[in-house]
Amino acid sequence: MDPTASPLVAGADFGTTALKLVLVDVDGRTVSTAQASYPTDRRRDADGAARHEQDPEQWWQALVRALAETGLSHGVVALGLTGQMQDLVLLSGTRPVRPAVVYSDQRAAAQQRALHDQLPHWPRRAGSRQDAASVAAKLRWLADHEPENLAAADALVFGPAGCLARRLGAEPVCDLTTASTTGLLDLAARDWWSPAAEAAGIDASRLPRLVEEPAAEGPVARLRSADAAELGLSVGTPVVLGFGDAAATTDGLVGSAPGDAYASLGTSGWIAAVTPGPPDDGAEDSAMHQLAADRGNLLRIAAVQSAGGSAEWSRRQLLGGLDHAAVEERAAGRIDRLAERPLCLPGLGGERYPVRNAEARGTFIGVTESTEAIDLHLSVLTGVAYALAQGVEELGASQQALPVVGGGAESRVWRRLLADAAGMPVVHCAETDDAAARHAARSAAEGGGFAHRVPPHFSPAGEGSAGISVVEPSALATEHARLREIHRELHETLAPTFSRLAGA
Structure with a gap:
């Protein structure tokens, strides 16, 4: 043609x-x-x-x-x-x-x-x-x-x-x-x-x-x-x-109606969701970013300091630089072994969500003699998933499934952990890195007065819909919910320790 x-x-x-x-x-x-x-x-x-x-x-x-x-x-x-x-x-x-x-x-x-x-x-x-x-x-x-x-x-x-x-x-x-x-x-x-x-x-x-x-x-x-x-x-x-790019990416991926949300697993990670206004008055104390969107709505973003960055550190330092395919294979074989997996706060150089604490450091809690290096790596991935799942909960994301993008989203293991942590299916399509540009093209068609069918990527009519991979929560989602509550408490419990380590 x-x-x-x-x-x-x-x-x-x-x-x-x-x-x-x-x-x-x-x-x-x-x-x-x-x-x-x-x-x-x-x-x-x-x-x-x-x-x-x-x-x-x-x-x-x-x-x-x-x-x-x-x-x-x-x-x-x-x-x-x-x-x-x-x-x-x-x-x-x-x-x-x-x-x-x-x-x-x-x-x-x-x-x-x-x-x-x-x-x-x-x-x-x-x-x-x-x-x-x-x-x-x-x-x-x-x-x-x-x-x-x-x-x-x-x-x-x-x-x-x-x-x-x-x-x-x-x-x-x-x-x-x-x-x-x-x-x-x-x-x-x-x-x-x-x-x-x-x-x-x-x-x-x-x-x-x-x-x-x-x-x-x-x-x-x-x-x-x-x-x-x-x-x-x-x-x-x-x-x-x-x-601007944050709202453009959201619109290009999932749209701009309240409840539309997605997760990103890049070097850092985040959950972004369109929510109704008005803005939260507690911005001084909040770990959430608030940006204006159209029609009186807000774009709220829960940004985890280190996602793919922590995973890469773990791959290099704990797994000897094993290639990504081999890491994925080993992790898939241990993903259901929660008893050997410690909890992990993955922020190696401070944290932005679920708390803002520049003094926070990466932490493993609950290591046993049965814990293997791959379990430590999985705990890093799980720690990021738990933080993002808290963002899903706090933002009230209402869609049937959570789209996830970014380099880390190529890992089916990580997508499965996020599905279990959030208690909802996770969907992924590799060809979405043009989301903001796609939004700009859609805006050009609408603003220019041209009838068009240029939908977001993650929609039934989106270009990637035929190639979307879906990962459902497993039977371990209930146990992950219990562990996530313990994980959430660690930030507050360890804050004084981080402060003392920083010499504050």
Whole structure:
């Protein structure tokens, strides 16, 4: 079949190191994919703080290269944009004043502490705890160290999607999900919080216009001739803003209705779920992240500090670097031997969920003389599964099965442990790493006014539905529920010990 017989929509997801681009036809089939990388300037200040910056021109060039790589840009009828959040981009007109300060930049620790002192209940108003990566803290750092650059900017945006939308002719805009990562948004009011902007060194009038339902709003711009020629697209092609990457990934995987949830087993792990508002007032004490989603909903995320990272440590240090297939085979042979398996807190360098404790360390409790190295490895996987299962419970995930993605999800053993821990089937499909880009493509179709069938991956009509693997809970789910209660208590029980070990 001629891949250009049906109109194509393009979804561009600007990640930490590279752009992922998908071309999807309006019947929901992925016709082409491409990637294009860009560098990050990583340096350390004299005090060791990490400076991470990217050149927005590289984002643009990545989009140009990726569209050219597909060889099908002539068939694209709409372009959707999403990407990393919590960046700070200063713009003069449509061009950046200086390199973008990206989300992982940690230089603004002193400014973050000053803002905490100046803004009572800042985490409660923002909806989540604020750290040195906060955009408000980054702004305050620029006000302290580069006031001339801050003064030269007539607009601010908070990621590649907003930056490129502006370059393509949009007014400065920001979706609510991205805005809620900045520390500048009043999450309950779903509007910019002027006291935070002023404390950060700017007037709130310089912040971008907020967009709650980007696709419903329609195009934020239409391509002008020079930009269209460089991108290989038609003049007048609609440009549509998507959600920021966390909500975009959720929508691309499972949708954006309350109760939609998924788990990720990457280097870190998390449960993300769409829930009804209003936000929890206890953000100062909560281990949960809260972000704005559309239609008054929230995206709540329970993030485990180390998931695949701890599993890799265990494979190297406890199993002598045994290859993954051999580890899986040995683990499958011991998965039902719970009596020999200790409990494990898997956070090797602190924990973010189910508690936030930077002093927490990895711990095994309940080792016996019958415990083998593979049992210790299984206890690491089980500890992550128990933490994620607590997130499923706390978030009230209501779907029939829990989708799981990420490199660790390739392990059927780990999927079985998660099914037992959560007490619900776990579903997996390998071809889901384009979820955010797929959301951007769906947004492009909707915002561009094209009738389409571009569903989330984990839906009856999704592309991966035919290749989905389902793992049901086993007869041991009841015993896992008992052990999970004991495991949950360990964080509080051991907190004083971790504090003493840290010398606090």
